[in-house]
Amino acid sequence: MILEPRFTGDVADLPTHKFGPGSLTWWGIIGFMVIEGTFFALAFAAYFFLMGHEQGWPPEARQAPNLLWGTLFLIVILLSEIPNTMIKKAAHERDVPAIRALMPVIIGIGGVLLIIRGFEFNNLNCRWTDDAYSSIVWAILFLHTTHILTDWGDTVVLWFLMMTDVGWEGRRLVDTDENCMYWRYVWLLWIPVYLLVYWVPRL
Amino acid sequence: MTELERVRAEDQRLAKERQRIARDGPKLTGAKLEARLERTWRRPPGILGWLATVDHKEIGRRYIITALLFLALGGMLSLAMRLQLAQPDSNLISPQRYNELFTMHGSTMMFLFAVPVMEGVAVFIIPLMLGTRSTAFPRLNAFSYYMYLFGGLLLWVAFLLNIGPDIGWFAYTPLSGPQFSPGKRADIWAQMITFTEVSALAAAVVLICTILKARAPGMTLARMPLFAWAMLVVAVMIVFSMPSIALCSGMLISDRLVGTQFYNHYEHGDALLWQHLFWFFGHPEVYIIFLPATGFVSVITETFCRRPIFAYPVVVLALISTGILAFGLWVHHMFATGLPRVGYSFYTSASMTVAIPTGLQIFCWLATMWDGRPRFQVPMLYVVGFIVTFVIGGLSGVIIASVPLDLQLHDTYFIVAHFHYVLIGGAVFPLLGILTYWFPKITGRMMSETLGKIGFWMLFLGFQLAFFPMHFAGLLGMPRRVYTYPAGLGLELPNLLSTIGAFVVATAVGLFVVNGLYSLYRGAIAPPNPWEASTLEWATTSPPPPYNFAHVPVVDSKTPLWDAEGELPVVTGLRVDEKETLLTTVVAASPDLREPVPAASLWPLILSIAVAVFFISSIFSPWAVLFGSIPCAIAAAAWFWPKELNRNPEPVIT
Numbered sequence: 001m002i003l004e005p006r007f008t009g010d011v012a013d014l015p016t017h018k019f020g021p022g023s024l025t026w027w028g029i030i031g032f033m034v035i036e037g038t039f040f041a042l043a044f045a046a047y048f049f050l051m052g053h054e055q056g057w058p059p060e061a062r063q064a065p066n067l068l069w070g071t072l073f074l075i076v077i078l079l080s081e082i083p084n085t086m087i088k089k090a091a092h093e094r095d096v097p098a099i100r101a102l103m104p105v106i107i108g109i110g111g112v113l114l115i116i117r118g119f120e121f122n123n124l125n126c127r128w129t130d131d132a133y134s135s136i137v138w139a140i141l142f143l144h145t146t147h148i149l150t151d152w153g154d155t156v157v158l159w160f161l162m163m164t165d166v167g168w169e170g171r172r173l174v175d176t177d178e179n180c181m182y183w184r185y186v187w188l189l190w191i192p193v194y195l196l197v198y199w200v201p202r203l
Numbered sequence: 204m205t206e207l208e209r210v211r212a213e214d215q216r217l218a219k220e221r222q223r224i225a226r227d228g229p230k231l232t233g234a235k236l237e238a239r240l241e242r243t244w245r246r247p248p249g250i251l252g253w254l255a256t257v258d259h260k261e262i263g264r265r266y267i268i269t270a271l272l273f274l275a276l277g278g279m280l281s282l283a284m285r286l287q288l289a290q291p292d293s294n295l296i297s298p299q300r301y302n303e304l305f306t307m308h309g310s311t312m313m314f315l316f317a318v319p320v321m322e323g324v325a326v327f328i329i330p331l332m333l334g335t336r337s338t339a340f341p342r343l344n345a346f347s348y349y350m351y352l353f354g355g356l357l358l359w360v361a362f363l364l365n366i367g368p369d370i371g372w373f374a375y376t377p378l379s380g381p382q383f384s385p386g387k388r389a390d391i392w393a394q395m396i397t398f399t400e401v402s403a404l405a406a407a408v409v410l411i412c413t414i415l416k417a418r419a420p421g422m423t424l425a426r427m428p429l430f431a432w433a434m435l436v437v438a439v440m441i442v443f444s445m446p447s448i449a450l451c452s453g454m455l456i457s458d459r460l461v462g463t464q465f466y467n468h469y470e471h472g473d474a475l476l477w478q479h480l481f482w483f484f485g486h487p488e489v490y491i492i493f494l495p496a497t498g499f500v501s502v503i504t505e506t507f508c509r510r511p512i513f514a515y516p517v518v519v520l521a522l523i524s525t526g527i528l529a530f531g532l533w534v535h536h537m538f539a540t541g542l543p544r545v546g547y548s549f550y551t552s553a554s555m556t557v558a559i560p561t562g563l564q565i566f567c568w569l570a571t572m573w574d575g576r577p578r579f580q581v582p583m584l585y586v587v588g589f590i591v592t593f594v595i596g597g598l599s600g601v602i603i604a605s606v607p608l609d610l611q612l613h614d615t616y617f618i619v620a621h622f623h624y625v626l627i628g629g630a631v632f633p634l635l636g637i638l639t640y641w642f643p644k645i646t647g648r649m650m651s652e653t654l655g656k657i658g659f660w661m662l663f664l665g666f667q668l669a670f671f672p673m674h675f676a677g678l679l680g681m682p683r684r685v686y687t688y689p690a691g692l693g694l695e696l697p698n699l700l701s702t703i704g705a706f707v708v709a710t711a712v713g714l715f716v717v718n719g720l721y722s723l724y725r726g727a728i729a730p731p732n733p734w735e736a737s738t739l740e741w742a743t744t745s746p747p748p749p750y751n752f753a754h755v756p757v758v759d760s761k762t763p764l765w766d767a768e769g770e771l772p773v774v775t776g777l778r779v780d781e782k783e784t785l786l787t788t789v790v791a792a793s794p795d796l797r798e799p800v801p802a803a804s805l806w807p808l809i810l811s812i813a814v815a816v817f818f819i820s821s822i823f824s825p826w827a828v829l830f831g832s833i834p835c836a837i838a839a840a841a842w843f844w845p846k847e848l849n850r851n852p853e854p855v856i857t
Contacts, residue, residue: 002731002742003764003771005232005754009420011785011794012226012776016854022795024339024416024786031408031442038446042480046450046465049476059471097206128463132472135463139454157840164848168210171854 017170019092019177029178033185036147040189043143044196047136057201058126058133064201065137066123073116074194077187080109088180091173096162099176103159106183110152117145124197137197144193147186155179213850220852227754228775236753239779244336244749247803255803257341258749259326262348264645266323267638269348270316273355274712277311280304282709285669289702291690301686302369307362309372310392313488314399315355317630321495322347322406324634325434328641329410331740331747332428334419334756336784337800339412342807342842347405349811354398357819361391368392371684373485374455376466376477381459390459390822393452397818400449407441410434417784418792419739420774421758428738428761429505429512432519433498436526437491443530444487451480461825475540482533489625490529494522496630497564499637500586504568506640506736507583508575511762513567521560521567528557538606539613547606554604558597565590581655582734585636588663589628596624599674614684616697617677623670635662635715642722643729647745650726654718662711669704672697737762742771755785758792781855801856806842813838 020026051057058064083105090098121141126134158179166172204212227236246256256262284304287296296304330338338344361367368388370379379389414435418427427435454465455477464470466477505512512518534542534550542550568590577583599621603609612618642650676697681688688694732741741764743752754773760766774794777783782800787793817831846857 002744003767003769005773006770007229007754007775008757008772009774009794010228010776011755011774011797012228014776014785014794014797016797016799018796021789022786024412024796024798027412027416028340028343028408031411035404035408035442035446038443039450042447042450042483046454046476046480049479050465050471050473053473054471096210128457128461130464131470132464132467135454135457135465135472139457139463139465153836153840157843161844165850166845166848168213169850169854 015170017174019174023174023178025174025178026181029182033182037189039143040140040193043136043140044192047140047196047200050132050136051200054133057203059131062130062133063125065120065125065198067198069116069119069123070194070198073113073120074190076109076113076116077190080106080113081184081187083109084180084183088177091176091180094168094170094173096167096173099162099173100159100167103155103162107152107155107159110148110155113148114145114152117141117148140193140197144186144190147189151179151183151186155183217850217852224853225779226776227779231779232754236779237748240750240753241748243780244782246749251805252803254808255805257337257345257801257803257807259330259338259341259344260645260747260749260751262341262344263323263325263327266319266326266348266351267645269352269355270320270323271716273311273315274320275716276359277308277316278709278712280308280311282705284308285702285705287686288688288698290699291688291695293687296686298686299369302371302684303362303367305684306368306371306392307358310358310368310395311355312626313372313492314395315351315358317492317626318399318403318488319351320634321434321437321492321630322403322410324499324637324641325410325430325495326406327645328740329413329431329434330417331644331743331751332431332738333414333417333422334739334742334752334758335413335417336751336755337417337782338409339417340409340801342801342804343405344409345804346807346811347402347409349808350398350402350405350814353811353815354395354402357391357398357815358395361388366391373481374452374477375481376455376458376474377468379455379477380466380474382467384459387822390456393456393459394818394822396448396452398815400445401814403441404445404449407438407445410438411442414438415789416786416795418787419756419758420785420787420792420794422787422792424790424792425516426758426761429501429515429518429522430495430498432522433494433501436522437494440487440491440494440526440529444484444491447480448484451477451484454480456821460821475537478537478540479533482536483530486533486536487526487529489622490525492626492630494525496589496633497522499633499640500568500589501564502736502738503582503586503633503636503640504571504575505762506734507578507580507586508571509578509735510571510575511737513570513574515761518564518567521563524560525557528553528560532557535604535609538609551604551606555601558601561597565594580734581650581652581659582636582640584656584659585632585639588659589632589636592624592628592632592663592666596621596628600625612677614682615677616673616681616683619683620670620673620677623673627666627670632662635659638715638719640734641740642719642726643733644740644745644747646723646726647729648722648726649729649733650722651718654714654721658711658714658718661707661714665704665707665711667704669701669708672700672704676701732764737765739763742767750782778853781853783853797853799854799856804842806838810835810838810842 083102087099087102124137128135128138246252287293366387368391370389374392377383414431457463458465464472466472466474501512531553535554603612639650639655676694679693681694729745739756754775757772757774784798784800786796786798788795813834817835820827820831
């Protein structure tokens with residue numbers, strides 16, 4: 001130090017983890033959510049920009065995507081919030097056994113969602129090469145799928161970690177809590193995406 | 204014993220161990236503390252340690268040096284173009300090569316120099332300025348640098364292999380689409396974008412979290428240095444604007460590689476979709492480059508006028524409002540595409556409106572100089588050069604915000620003159636000023652004042668000689684991006700002057716580099732606070748130790764070192780045997796949390812190599828998206844995974 005220190009206080013008793021906005025990673029995740037949300041917002045803007053050129057939507061010779069699989073996806077992903085909330089609560093209560101037991105449930109749901117997503121792509125009634133409408137619909141669904149996939153991978157890694165001794169550490173509980181927050185974001189995103197992909201062409 | 208009982212017993216044992224952890228404080232201070240912190244914070248030895256470092260100062264330095272190398276490369280391309288244009292009907296460079304040169308020049312300057320250099324300076328200085336020991340997420344910071352480096356290498360290696368892009372720095376469709384740009388040139392451009400955007404977005408998150416959560420206790424938002432404010436605004440702008448170009452270049456790649464139809468008019472796509480998405484990024488980009496420079500100007504003006512910046516709240520509000528208005532201007536790049544009347548009016552008025560906050564900042568700096576006692580040393584000269592040059596560029600900007608004039612001047616050298624005035628005058632001048640200013644902080648030595656002054660005047664005058672005549676060439680109708688021009692149209696003189704000016708500029712920049720290298724070895728040893736500045740980066744040694752500050756400083760004013768009166772208030776209690784830093788609350792900066800700082804790690808480098816393989820191979824095959832992502836997932840998991848799985852008394856990130 002260049003200047004003589006004048007001691008004004010001590011921070012040794014401060015905690016080393018906090019849930020919510022106190023946590024640094026909470027801010028990091030919010031930052032990435034905003035970035036990814038901007039991707040979606042701009043993809044939506046591109047969708048409406050292309051739609052503005054057309055007489056009908058979907059363009060002539062195209063059919064709107066079949067509702068079944070997208071709606072099923074919506075129902076399952078909304079239901080996934082039940083175990084998600086339970087895990088989040090368990091993280092706040094340091095109930096590690098509950099977290100260990102519930103995480104496979106949410107991982108399983110993620111797997112089911114990925115399978116349903118495969119059927120969704122198959123029921124869009126178009127291929128990405130057909131026209132600009134098809135391309136943007138595929139792009140938006142692809143963008144959302146990357147979120148399901150990355151969160152699924154992330155959750156699997158976290159589950160393995162929670163099965164070890166360090167799962168009892170406060171910062172790992174914060175990780176669990178923030179992983180649940182991110183999953184909320186992923187399913188919240190699905191609602192506008194679902195409306196856009198499945199219902200806007202039916203308006 | 205059940206697991207829960209075992210864990211509780213473990214908790215008690217760890218609580219006892221926690222009491223024994225060594226921490227800084229009145230009993231552990233001075234040389235003894237510094238030696239212990241040095242052992243804890245220093246970089247691991249050897250080349251692997253060098254590659255694994257997460258020290259923000261080393262990463263910031265690498266960012267700055269890499270960006271300056273790209274500046275030199277981009278500058279050489281401009282000299283080649285100026286040689287070609289020195290005479291009419293010149294055949295020195297072929298039209299195809301000329302297309303590559305201006306594409307490489309623009310792309311290099313915008314994506315590989317201007318944005319990264321600002322981020323690099325911020326990554327180096329912001330934690331020091333805020334009085335903290337590290338950036339947030341230092342490994343992400345390292346990853347961001349490597350992504351940037353690989354993106355730059357991709358572009359330049361491709362250029363040297365004669366497959367460099369030739370589609371202009373904004374790569375308009377349909378020219379850049381599969382029909383008119385077969386081959387891989389356009390894909391290389393688009394993938395370079397992906398690299399640099401991932402890098403910039405990662406750096407933006409690092410900076411936002413650092414600025415919001417890692418400020419010294421007492422450094423409320425209202426006391427934050429203006430450069431930190433500028434970088435906060437810029438980082439938020441990056442978050443909202445860079446996804447736009449990543450999205451549209453991703454769509455371009457997929458049009459070219461897998462046959463999507465986003466920009467294909469024949470299949471209901473639209474080439475203008477590209478322009479909208481590109482400029483939704485491209486216009487904020489200008490301010491992403493300019494606003495950090497305004498932060499530099501505020502820093503230099505305050506120090507060299509020896510008074511706090513005039514009307515600090517006005518400058519902060521001007522930064523924020525410029526950041527917001529920058530998102531409402533993109534269509535003024537598209538006036539010539541044909542727009543609804545109301546669009547013309549809206550974007551004209553928005554473009555003129557943005558001059559207001561910028562003007563307010565300029566008046567605040569002038570008022571600071573008026574009321575202060577300016578010392579015209581090299582950094583301050585660059586500020587004065589900035590104000591003169593930027594105001595000229597700003598005024599020509601207001602001129603072309605008007606649609607009828609824009610339609611006349613669109614794609615002429617008038618525009619080239621305008622944006623070089625605002626980008627070089629507005630960003631490069633302050634950058635060279637701030638590099639001179641922070642050179643002692645980075646290296647421990649002063650740059651030569653004499654060489655600096657000669658270099659400044661050469662640069663300032665050479666710049667005017669190079670770019671002012673371009674206004675006239677543009678008014679005479681000389682179009683951009685055309686490799687030559689015919690004799691007899693009155694374009695000979697302005698072009699010759701521009702070429703002479705360009706070489707003067709290049710010599711001046713060369714002189715800056717010579718000055719830097721000379722001073723690195725022979726410069727005067729810098730005193731602790733050589734410019735008598737007010738901010739915290741000068742409260743530690745130059746160059747700073749790996750841990751930045753032995754004790755965490757406390758702040759109770761906007762100008763802590765001017766108000767220090769010989770001693771620096773500090774808080775204590777951070778551990779010294781492991782890397783730890785202090786987090787504070789977002790607005791009031793009250794101590795909030797002790798945060799472990801990650802150890803050096805090779806995983807950011809390994810992940811960035813995996814991502815580079817993924818990105819580059821996806822230029823050639825869509826299957827790369829599938830196979831390339833698997834190593835990335837493994838590397839990301841390994842990055843996150845702790846290297847030891849037993850519990851510690853206090854968290855560490857291994």
